[in-house]
Amino acid sequence: MTHAWVELTGPDGHNVQAPTEAQLAAALSEIYEGDGAGADGIPPSAVLRFGYDDGLMYQMEVVRGGAGGGAIRFEEWSDRDCEIALASPRRMSAGKEDALQLWKWMAQRQVAKIRDQDWQE
DSSP: OOOOOEEEEETTTTTEEEEOOOHHHHHHHHHHHHHSSSSSSSOOOEEEEETTTOOOOOEEEEEEOOOGGGGEEEEEEESTTTTSSSSSOOOEEEEEHHHHHHHHHHTTTOOHHHHTOOOOO
């Protein structure tokens, strides 16, 4: 049987298995409301991954953007090792609430809803 998993890599670099909605919101708060860039001068980011032990993996990274927004990148892969990209990466700019909605859909395995969003070309 195929086992699904969800993993959050927060702005601090720590991984959280099966994150709660509160943990997703807290990671996004660090990105959108934190103090400036990280210690290395790179804007803070967090990545939510959803996949199956025997195949597909989806990844959505949120990076602090200008003017209180965030840059979002959504990727689809053949497996957890990112060997074969199944589609070109999709990008958009979004506020914290929109980013949280996208992450909630990903945690709920609602990939079709994510694909249907207004991604930039």
